[in-house]
Each structure stands twice: as C-alpha cells, then as structure tokens.
Amino acid sequence: MDKISSYKNRIVLLCDEMQKLYGQLDSESKKDKDFEEEKIKYEVYKNLVNTVHNLVSTTLNSNDNLISLVSTLRYTLESLIVTKLCILEPTYIYKIYFQTALIHKTRLDSMISRIKKEIKLLEKLDAEETRLTTNSWKNLLEKINNSKNILGDDKEFSGGRIYEASYELNEKNILEMDNKASEHITLFFEDVENNGFNFQKYLIENQLLPRYREELRKTEEKIQNTADNLATSEYMKRFFDFNGEPKKVWKALEDRNQRGGYRTWNEKATTVGLGDEYEAIYELTSKLLHCVSYSIFTSKFLAEEEVLLIYRQLFQYIKKITTAINDIVSK
Incomplete structure (x- = not known):
C-alpha cells in the first residue's frame, strides 16, 4: 500500500x-x-x-x-x-482543432434526427391514446345506459357509480398509455405525464427543434467561413495545399x-512507437469497460x-x- x-x-x-x-499555455494562447x-x-x-x-x-x-x-x-x-x-x-494539431466544428455538426445532425423520431413517436402515441379513450368511453356509456334501465330513478346512487367508473376508466387509460410510452427509450419525454402526448409534441416541434436547427445553421455557417479563411491563409500554406479553394479544406483536414x-x-499509436503499449491497454480496458463476461464477474476493485x-x-x-x-x- x-x-x-x-x-x-x-x-x-x-x-x-x-x-x-x-x-503558461493559456498565456501563450x-x-x-x-x-x-x-x-x-x-x-x-x-x-x-x-x-x-x-x-x-x-x-x-x-x-x-x-x-x-x-x-x-x-x-x-x-x-x-x-x-x-x-x-x-x-x-495533426490543426486537424484536431478544426475537426471540432465538424464533430459538433455531426452531433447536432444526430440530435435533430432523434428529435424528429420522438416527434413521430409522440404523434403515434397520441393517436393510440385517442383511439383508446374513444373506444373505452364508448363502452362505458353503453354500460351506463344499461345500468339506467336497472337502477331506475335512483339518481344519487347512479350518479356516484358513474363518477367512480369514469375516474377508474381515466386512471386505467393513463396507466396503459404510460406503460406504452415507457417501452421506448426516449430523451425528451420527461414532462409528458404532465403535458400529455399532443402538447409535448407541440413543445418539442415548435421550441426544441427550432433551437437545434438554428444552432446547426450557425455551425454550418462557421464551417463555411472557416474553410474560406483557411483556403487563403498564408500561415496554413506551410502545412496544407488548399490552393485557395475552400472545398479542398475539409478533405485535407481529414486524418486518413x-x-x-x-x-x-492502433495506427496512430504505432506511428509514434506506442503500438504494443496501446494493444496491451486496449485489451485490458475493453474487457473491463464493456459489458462482457469478464467485466460482469470481475470485482469492481482491483x-x-x-x-x-x-x-x-x-x-x-x-x-x-x-x-x-x-x-x-x-x-
């Protein structure tokens, strides 16, 4: 120890x-x-x-x-x-630095795609809830009409039973739809129990999605501006042959x-003489960081x-x- x-x-x-x-680095920058x-x-x-x-x-x-x-x-x-x-x-250092914007764009594209999928899911669940509510209330009304024939003019008794049955039906429908929603792994359903499927869809579609689209627009604009500037940069000519063409910039900055x-x-590690070291660490850490038999049955303390x-x-x-x-x- x-x-x-x-x-x-x-x-x-x-x-x-x-x-x-x-x-020191901060000062130099x-x-x-x-x-x-x-x-x-x-x-x-x-x-x-x-x-x-x-x-x-x-x-x-x-x-x-x-x-x-x-x-x-x-x-x-x-x-x-x-x-x-x-x-x-x-x-390589410039590839790392400038690729950040492209990675951010990819993340935004992925999030927008996820938002659209969840909007469709909310639309589907809302339609299911409407069908469920319509059919279940239709059945309840039929039972109420039938019970009136039996109960006659006892309005106090029949009114109490109708209220109780209505409440139970509503709770049953809510539980059923909550269970259906919980079958899916979602990111933007946090307030759906309070908002309902339709209103949650409205909020995501009209508030959240536009924010991500605007951020994506700004990121794409930044990417284009960066390409324009780098293509004509005297300093970057020391490292890259952009030939003054912005369309060549991002291709040249890819790490191929x-x-x-x-x-x-593994290729990067081998290039700097750390190939064997990386293979050994990769073998060890992969077995421990991923959910495989070794990590499941290995003690959480070494x-x-x-x-x-x-x-x-x-x-x-x-x-x-x-x-x-x-x-x-x-x-």
Missing part, C-alpha cells in the same frame, strides 16, 4: 505541474502572434492538459474504483499518443491512412498489485505528456 500511496503522491505533484503548464493560426497549438495543448488534469484528479479520489482507474488509464494513453502525433506530424480510411487508434501497476503506468503517461509539452512551450 505504501508504494501505491507513493505513486499517488507523485501523480499529485504532476497534477500541480500540469496546472502550472496550463497557465493570448499573446499577439504574426499569424492568428499560431495560437492554435497552444489552445490544443492547453485543453488537452486541462482535460487530463481533471480526469486524473477525479480518479485519485475514486477509492481505486476499477472503472474509473482503467478508463482514466486508457484516456491518458490516448492523450499521450495525440501529444506525440502533434509533435511528429505538424499538420494510406489506404484512404480513417486512421485507427488487487493491490494491479492498482500499483495502473498508477505506475498512469504516472509514466502523464510525465511524458507534461515533459513533451513543456519542451514545446520552452522553445
């Missing part, structure tokens, strides 16, 4: 170092440069350092929880791979392998020697990241 505590303390010191490094694009590398490294710092700090307080440890280990290794790639391939496909994490190994690896990854980025800042 003393060795684990020792590594934790060393990692805490590295976290302090990362905070200082973040401050705000300084005037000959070209605005020169600030990009400081922005990328600043955010990478901050993300790793926050993740590691949370993990140190996780009581050596299995999921927290292995997920942090894997993310930190990937951060090291990214850091080394940015140094090895001068174009020699076969034309998107570069995998043996002491396993915890020590993870902290030892984590320390080395963080140390290499901070050293590499420190070297960049000091140049």
Whole structure:
C-alpha cells in the first residue's frame, strides 16, 4: 500500500505541474502572434492538459474504483499518443482543432434526427391514446345506459357509480398509455405525464427543434467561413495545399491512412512507437469497460498489485505528456 500511496503522491505533484503548464499555455494562447493560426497549438495543448488534469484528479479520489482507474488509464494513453502525433506530424494539431466544428455538426445532425423520431413517436402515441379513450368511453356509456334501465330513478346512487367508473376508466387509460410510452427509450419525454402526448409534441416541434436547427445553421455557417479563411491563409500554406479553394479544406483536414480510411487508434499509436503499449491497454480496458463476461464477474476493485501497476503506468503517461509539452512551450 505504501508504494501505491507513493505513486499517488507523485501523480499529485504532476497534477500541480500540469496546472502550472496550463497557465503558461493559456498565456501563450493570448499573446499577439504574426499569424492568428499560431495560437492554435497552444489552445490544443492547453485543453488537452486541462482535460487530463481533471480526469486524473477525479480518479485519485475514486477509492481505486476499477472503472474509473482503467478508463482514466486508457484516456491518458490516448492523450499521450495525440501529444506525440502533434509533435511528429505538424499538420495533426490543426486537424484536431478544426475537426471540432465538424464533430459538433455531426452531433447536432444526430440530435435533430432523434428529435424528429420522438416527434413521430409522440404523434403515434397520441393517436393510440385517442383511439383508446374513444373506444373505452364508448363502452362505458353503453354500460351506463344499461345500468339506467336497472337502477331506475335512483339518481344519487347512479350518479356516484358513474363518477367512480369514469375516474377508474381515466386512471386505467393513463396507466396503459404510460406503460406504452415507457417501452421506448426516449430523451425528451420527461414532462409528458404532465403535458400529455399532443402538447409535448407541440413543445418539442415548435421550441426544441427550432433551437437545434438554428444552432446547426450557425455551425454550418462557421464551417463555411472557416474553410474560406483557411483556403487563403498564408500561415496554413506551410502545412496544407488548399490552393485557395475552400472545398479542398475539409478533405485535407481529414486524418486518413494510406489506404484512404480513417486512421485507427492502433495506427496512430504505432506511428509514434506506442503500438504494443496501446494493444496491451486496449485489451485490458475493453474487457473491463464493456459489458462482457469478464467485466460482469470481475470485482469492481482491483488487487493491490494491479492498482500499483495502473498508477505506475498512469504516472509514466502523464510525465511524458507534461515533459513533451513543456519542451514545446520552452522553445
């Protein structure tokens, strides 16, 4: 346990170092440069350092929880791979930075698609509820008419029974439709019990969907403006051959392998000499982070020697990241 505590303390010191490094990078990103694009590398490294710092700090307080440890280990290794790639391939840091807008657009497209599906689902459930209500009340009215023939003029008794039957029918219909709605995994049904299907559909269609569409419009406008600016950027000519054509920008910023496909994490790791390391960590973490037999039956807390190994690896990854980025800042 003393060795684990020792590594934790060393990692805490590295976290302090990362905070200082973040401050340096933040300062550099705000300084005037000959070209605005020169600030990009400081922005990328600043955010990478901050993300790793926050993740590691949370993990140190996780009581050596299995999921927290292995997920942090894997993310930190990937951060090291990214850091080394940015140094090895001068174009990679710009691919990371500018691809963010495209990823955001993809997320918005996905959310809009999800919203439209849920609108259709609400429309379907509303129609089902209308049919259910119509048919069930029709049956109730028939029973009421039949009961009047039996009860005669006893209005107080028959009125009480009618109210009770109406209440029970309404509750039964609500429960049935709530159960139907709960069969589906949804994102935007939180207030449907209070609003009802039709009004919830109206709110999503007329308030939520327009907001996402407007954000998508702005994102697409930003993507186009970015392409226009990069195509004619004197600074970016050092790294990319856009030839002044905006339509070539996003194609050139894709991270492709020699076969034309998107570069995998294993390929990235191999490029920077961490192929074996990545394969070993990927094998371990995949079995623990995914719902497979190994993760189901494995204890959520690791043996002491396993915890020590993870902290030892984590320390080395963080140390290499901070050293590499420190070297960049000091140049």
